[in-house]
Amino acid sequence: MNEGPKSRIRLKFARLAPAKEKSHLDQIKALRARSAACGLKFWPAKAGGAVAPKMAFGPAVSVGHESLCEYADLYLEEFVKEDAVLEKLRPLDDDNFRLLSARRIPVFFPSIEAAVNAAEYFMEADFPAGFSQAAVDAFMALKNLAYEKVKPSGEHKTLDARIPVLAASFDPASSLLKVTLKLEPGRNVKPETVAELMCGGKPVFRRIVRKELYWFDSSGKLEVF
Secondary structure, three states: OOOOOOEEEEEEEEEOHHHOOOOHHHHHHHHHHHHHHOOOOEOEEEEOOEEEEOEEEOOOOOOOOEEEEEEEEEEEOOOOOHHHHHHHHHHHOOOOEEEEEEEEEOOOOOOHHHHOOEEEEEEEEEOOOOOOHHHHHHHHHOOOOEEEEEOOOOOEEEEEOOOOEEEEEEEOOOOEEEEEEEOOOOOOOOHHHHHHHHHOOOOEEEEEEEEEEEEEOOOOOEEEO
């Protein structure tokens, strides 16, 4: 009796500029369709009444953002070498998504979302005159900074914008702000919000890229996911 999937492959994709306006659901559909079409013997999951690959995905990326760290776990009916997965999937790369890596992980590892603790963002923008590393340092010196978040439903919620910010730096030469944000359900803050609060105005964003995801090791140190 076939009791469950034999392999779990963790795929890492780049979400390229042409895909930045896709919703997370659109992205899931695109990556699931790609996995179904690649020729690997996937473990089936019911989705909308049709047979599709059993997959699990990482934390949602915001519309308008590019990313170099989109993860998807693909469950297979057979044992497959990582090179074979790359050989099957890489020919399906397009202008929207590019496969960066594929690695086998234990079938019963924790989910991606349960394991990820933080994300790093690079923001290229036209920042208000006078914005500098000193403003970033002043923000980081704060203990708390309350701001009001308005949900799509219209509900207002007060959150702390300082606590989630683990690290930040500004390069004036390239007009690039880097921030690393802790991910915690119900308390997440968008990198754009952090940038606005740091510079006291609204930057004109040219490009926002989620560069890397992290997890905390036993000593509380950030490690690349």
